[in-house]
Amino acid sequence: MELNTNAKVGIVGLGLMGTSIATALLINGQKVIALEPIPSNTDQNTPNRILRALEECYREGLSTVPAGDLFKKIKFTSDYTDLKPCWLVMECVLEDLKIKQEVYGKIESSVPDEVIIATNTSAMPISMLQNCLKVPERFFGMHWAEPAYTSKFLEIVCGEKSPLEVGEQLYAVTKKWGKEPTLVRKDIRGFITNRIMYAMYREAFHLVENGYATIEDVDRACKNDGGHWMTFCGLFRYMDLTGLQAYHSVMKDLFPELSNQTTVPKLINEIAKEGGNGIFNGKGFYEYTSEEAKAWESTFEKFKFDINRLSSTYTDKTKDISSLKTKK
Secondary structure, three states, rough: OOOOOOEEEEEEOOOOOHHHHHHHHHHOOOOOOOEEOOOHOOOOHHHHHHHHHHHHHHHOOOOOOOOHHHHHHHEEEOOOOOOOOOOEEEEOOOOOHHHHHHHHHHHHHOOOOEEEEEEOOOOOHHHHHHHHOOOHEEEEEEEOOOOOOOOOEEEEEOOOOOHHHHHHHHHHHHHHOOOOOOEEEEOOOOOOHHHHHHHHHHHHHHHHOOOOOOHHHHHHHHOOHHHHHHHHHHHHHHHHHHHHHHHHHHHHHHHOOOOOOOOOOHHHHHHHOOHHHHHHHHEEOOOOOOHHHHHHHHHHHHHHHHHHHHHHHHHHHHHHHHHHHOOO
């Protein structure tokens, strides 16, 4: 299957992730058709959110094209037939199987069989979802990070019926979108990054709930250790850089002691049952006034642009190092 990547990309679902992905595509030269499956959800805030993000990308140097010019390359619609000229349609709706099934049926009835359909799910197995389609071989996972326009992260996930060669083509395309993608060749729940991160979350809860450390202690330790090196080199390279033998020695004694709890931790369960949603309502692992919540949100936004620039600098340097191997 050859991908006609000169055509448009469709996005179905214009919530936080859908609008973020649309912005990422626009700043990398891709025309977009943005569809909200529930027309009443599409209000002026949706286009404005994308326009503001484009303006921020231009101001921060992630895009050299003025926001207004890029904004002309997106079409908003609630009509599935408008997706017909797309080479790829990405679903970004709620993590609800019934809703996703309905959306896939409408997409498939509106686009040719060779059009790739992808999901941004981070929770549902791709192999399960692709069985909801008449042509399951065209279905892949494309798991983005938020915000999609500052992060280089993207996981491309093959289901049991997804041709690996098409996954490799998607991998090549997304590199042109400014990503450093990962191709997950065999479907597994949570894919790569979520499996690693949730193992970390589980151990963090174990340490707090059993009195070894406070929430603040755990956050501080993670920020000042892993937070310093992970964006530079990842896990395996870090072990190479700092002494593989030491890690091998520690693992023998430490791995048996790590938490293997399979239920939701009590700490987050209690907060969630009380309606806590972090900065969005001021109640989370920390308490926030409305002013504090806004300050954390705006500072996080600025940090994501700054870390993108710093990470890009070292990405280029490590690519130069990697090229030494091919020159020998």
